[in-house]
Amino acid sequence: MSFEHTRKYYKQIESAIRNEDRDFIVKELSEMHYADITEMLYYLNTEDCRYILDSLSPRVGADVLSELEEDIRVEFLKSFSSKELLRYIDYVDSDDAVDILNEQPVKVREEVLSHMQDKEKANNILELLHYDEDCAGGLMAKELIKANVNWTVLQCIEEIRRQATKVDKIYTVYVVDDHDVLLGRVSLKRIILAKDEAKIKDIYVPEIAMVNTFQAEEEVAELMQKYDLEVIPVVNVQGKLQGRITIDDIVDVITEQAEIDQQAMAGISESVEPNDSVITMSRARLPWLIVGMFGGLLGAKFIGIFENELTLVPAMAFFIPLITATGGNVGIQSSTIVVQSMASSPSVQETMAERFFKVLLVAIVNGLVIAGLVFVFNYFLGDSSLAFVVSAALFSVVMLASFMGTITPIVLDRFGINPALASGPFITTTNDLLGLAVYFSVAKVLLHM
Amino acid sequence: MSFEHTRKYYKQIESAIRNEDRDFIVKELSEMHYADITEMLYYLNTEDCRYILDSLSPRVGADVLSELEEDIRVEFLKSFSSKELLRYIDYVDSDDAVDILNEQPVKVREEVLSHMQDKEKANNILELLHYDEDCAGGLMAKELIKANVNWTVLQCIEEIRRQATKVDKIYTVYVVDDHDVLLGRVSLKRIILAKDEAKIKDIYVPEIAMVNTFQAEEEVAELMQKYDLEVIPVVNVQGKLQGRITIDDIVDVITEQAEIDQQAMAGISESVEPNDSVITMSRARLPWLIVGMFGGLLGAKFIGIFENELTLVPAMAFFIPLITATGGNVGIQSSTIVVQSMASSPSVQETMAERFFKVLLVAIVNGLVIAGLVFVFNYFLGDSSLAFVVSAALFSVVMLASFMGTITPIVLDRFGINPALASGPFITTTNDLLGLAVYFSVAKVLLHM
Structure with missing residues (x-):
């Protein structure tokens, strides 16, 4: 079914709910998979969702509730009394029942558990409630x-x-x-x-x-x-x-972990969902923006030291973005490769030393290519006075950024921090500062200022 | 088993191979899961791997061959005649047999298929060979x-x-x-x-x-x-x-897709493995480095237009890294959030317009916080003359980078390009240039230069 098609269908369901056409709804739902019913609920308002759930047998309703995304389920179940919840919990598998009950206020949780018909299941759930969510028991x-x-x-x-x-x-x-x-x-x-x-x-x-x-x-x-x-x-x-x-729960774990790594690489510090509030969204993004900001302010202070040199050779400022961008790009590439090789099974007859030697060779190749190209451009098309300074600095920045990018995830991992962070704003901020230091030092030495 | 422990164990196996202690090897292997035997092969040299495989029953050997990583299997099977390969193929599931035969020269493939005992299976494999590797048939x-x-x-x-x-x-x-x-x-x-x-x-x-x-x-x-x-x-x-x-093959698809997205975010253009050659590694990384380099050179040309202004107010150069870094960080955050929401199921009663409005609000909040903090720092601790210029530019950059970060993955996806690219060097390069343009324009207007 195409997306357009589904959208139209949902509208049809909506108007059937308006007209209280319970027969139509029940007939339609009986032909749908519970995962499709769950997906439909994401498009309907809370009242309509309630209407749908009431039209289902408790067994299918239980599957739908298990399938709902956590934050949406929390919202949705707020209007349920513990008696209404009880109707479904008996049919929910124990692991999902634990998830659902964990989201409820203690009072609701205990009322549901004490009124469950199936005492063995109630005991099972009680036992599972003791485990941490992110361990095997949970x-x-x-x-x-x-x-x-x-x-x-x-x-x-x-x-x-x-x-x-x-x-x-x-x-x-x-x-x-x-x-x-x-x-x-x-x-x-x-x-x-x-x-x-x-x-x-x-x-x-x-x-x-x-x-x-x-x-x-x-x-x-x-x-x-x-x-x-x-x-x-x-x-x-x-x-x-x-x-x-x-395995279905494990597939969710794998997908979630990939999302967390992506967010770490993007410098988002809490897991955010598209329907989170503006405040939650901003709060998840500000910490790394502020780290980056301090990096930028430090950079400003650092360049400030060279104010006199800049007045003499203002062209030095032109290449600041080139230097910082290259450092950032190289750093992120290097750390991503290390992070991925850490995640996959340890590979063939290569020792740590051989690995580092290879990283070094790749850095030399890339550094020579980039520095060489920039030199050609600068020498023949532009500011030939600075051509050598910029390329020498670029080469050093590529080497340094490769090293930092390779070492940072390993260090983070050693300290129990998600190494994917090393491919994010952490490394770009560090490399910006290192890049500036290299650039201005090289300039100062080579221009004899 | 800890890593240290395994390493030691592998050494023991290696010396047993040296001493041609076939009995010991066979006994040890009989107690190991095929996935563990496969993992061990990654540590041994090709000859020792061959010794191990010869010590296994063809059935277990077939499981080990199916489990091996593609590029390592290709290397390993080079020394196999089609007759030797045939010994295993009969025991390999048809989907894995297709993968293995696809990696072989046409001659070997046809010899194996024509000599297979199980004609029905040979026909099945022949049929499967017609499908693309990345579709359901494959x-x-x-x-x-x-x-x-x-x-x-x-x-x-x-x-x-x-x-x-x-x-x-x-x-x-x-x-x-x-x-x-x-x-x-x-x-x-x-x-x-x-x-x-x-x-x-x-x-x-x-x-x-x-x-x-x-x-x-x-x-x-x-x-x-x-x-x-x-x-x-x-x-x-x-x-x-x-x-x-x-599902085990699908778990591999999901893991692989996550790796590809990570590499796209890091600006690595081909899938690389830690044991690829230096040339392959460099080639995978250079394209985006060169794009970034051209971005940097364009930036240099652009700043060059303002050479006179820089001579008048050299402090303008100080804040270039702050501006470009903030633009990059905000852009990557925004695009990652969009990419992830595109991947997950379309969520609750929010229209596209509402989404954009929220992105706008988050950008305003983050822009105000960052620009405000920088203003306070600059005004009270440093270059108060530029404080207002820098903060006004920063706020604009945050707004613009949020917009670009949100729109780019959607546009890329429309053109059938992996939207994860939008969270990589693509967006940082674009935002560097946009950031510089905004910064110098704001400076020119506000400083009446």
């Missing part, structure tokens, strides 16, 4: 199928039947011992092909990738990516099975 | 289980048994009609819980997300992310089932 869901290693296949199938409505997607069956310690897994394919009386212990795969509840979400993402998993079990320190994390 | 694998809608559950189970060794992970069973047109799917859970004599037509889920062979990989990624899928079927224009795409 990502996992309790819905899974586990089989005792001593069971037969038939017993396992009965367990699947018992949990069928609760566990929507099974992925795999986890095999545990009598103390709930995770031993391995057995795929549904194997269960289908095995005889009913076969023992689980004879068909399960013992070796299994797993994570601990306390591991960071980035580590979970790395593991699942490395082993090409669509689901990973979570255990506690005793090795007991606690839950499972599915 | 990502899909042919390994899947399909069931005719008129079958019973028992017939479906027999099909699963027949394909058991070929299709490693099943995910779901696709339901087709007599002409292979995709109708829907039935989960393994449902098959396990259904009676043997139940008809597929009575238990399958008709509504299903699917993609066409020609759709771009980004679209596939978007769909799978939206609908939280771990696998998606691929059909041709007649709706006939052609293959399936699994």
Whole structure:
């Protein structure tokens, strides 16, 4: 469906709501995927969203609520009583239920939990609420199928039947011992092909990738990516099975991390969404603008030292933007390459020293090309008096900026700071100042001022 | 395992290879996941890698080859005859086999294909070789289980048994009609819980997300992310089932796209890997450096117009870096926010006009804060004569850079260019020049020169 098409369709839905044409709405919604219904809600006002949700079965409504973006869900659920929320929570997977309840006031959260029909689920949610949002425990869901290693296949199938409505997607069956310690897994394919009386212990795969509840979400993402998993079990320190994390949540983690890195590179200090307020937006952007501003003011003070020289050779001022821009560009390129190589798996037979040597060679090549081109332009087309000074300074700036760009992310990472910051205003500000220092020093020496 | 630990372990493996201790190697490898073996290969030299591969069963060797990074695999397989390659290709999933064969010389490719035991698989690979690498057809694998809608559950189970060794992970069973047109799917859970004599037509889920062979990989990624899928079927224009795409390949697409965007933001024009040559590295970086250089030279020419004014008020030169840096920082922030909002789903009841109005407000707030702070500093601590000029110019630069940063990604996207480029040297170069123009114009007017 094209965008135009969808827009028109949403208008149709809107007017059906105006006319209270519940039958039309229900019929239309029954043919839509919950993710499409969620997307539609982003276009409707809060009242209309409420009308849509009321037209859905609690099961589909629960999927829609799980799918909604956090800040929009918070707004939307403000008008819900805990009784109304309860209608859906029973159908929401435990990991999403935790997210939703975490966004609610404590009173609502406790009312919902104490009134839930499914006491086991309520306890599961209560347990999950204890975990940090960005660790494995905070990502996992309790819905899974586990089989005792001593069971037969038939017993396992009965367990699947018992949990069928609760566990929507099974992925795999986890095999545990009598103390709930995770031993391995057995795929549904194997269960289908095995005889009913076969023992689980004879068909399960013992070796299994797993994570601990306390591991960071980035580590979970790395593991699942490395082993090409669509689901990973979570255990506690005793090795007991606690839950499972599915790849859809990890895809969100990866996308989010890429966005955070992009914002770090752009010098935006808080995660901002397009529908944040003007104040939030400004606040996220001002810190690095102010850092840049202080850099600029320091630069001004620094150039001020050379006021006399500038009066003698005003042409020196002409090349300030060339110097600072080149330093910034080279610095950002270098740091991005380092940041990306830090993120990917450590590569082939190259030592740290060889890496640095290569960085040095690339800097020399680029520095010679840029300085050479500028020299040609200046010498033949313009200010030949300064041609040598500008090119010598440029070459030094390229070398220095490459070095700074390479070293900064490594240092930041060592101190536990997101190295992507090094590809942002941090490096441009530093390189502006370094560039100016190099330029005016070179000029002073070469022009014998 | 810590990094230190692994390093030591690799050394141990290396010396076992030196001593030709095949038993030790085989024993160690049998306990390792193929992804870990692949990672180890990155540390060993080509000969040792070959020793490792020869110590593996062809099945595990096939997994290792599929997992290797492309450029390293190309190097590594150079020493393989087509007969040696053949040993593995039979065990490689069709999508990975296509990738591997695509990297080989035509002669090797054809020899392997013509000597493959499994003719059906050879034909599948031949078919897949026709698709572009970055469309759904190029990502899909042919390994899947399909069931005719008129079958019973028992017939479906027999099909699963027949394909058991070929299709490693099943995910779901696709339901087709007599002409292979995709109708829907039935989960393994449902098959396990259904009676043997139940008809597929009575238990399958008709509504299903699917993609066409020609759709771009980004679209596939978007769909799978939206609908939280771990696998998606691929059909041709007649709706006939052609293959399936699994989420692990899509996770790679998402990661790669994020890397490309980062490189665009950093002004690196080709995808570079840490182990590329110095020439490749320099070539990837020079284009945008040269664009920046021309920007800088143009800036020099522009400032040159104001040589007389600079001689009169040399302090004007002091603030050039402040002006250009602020313009660059604001521009990159603005464009990154736009790029990210373009990537995420269109959000709540905000029209384009409202968005622009908000951008304007944020720019005014940030402009006032920065210009105000600089005014205070300049007026009370320094060059009060220029204080008003600098701050007025800064405010204008913030406004202009916000506008340029917002509009550029939208324009680039309209022309089919990656909008992330707008957060890179493109915008900083433009904003440097605009900033200089604003600054010197404001100075000329306000100082009545």
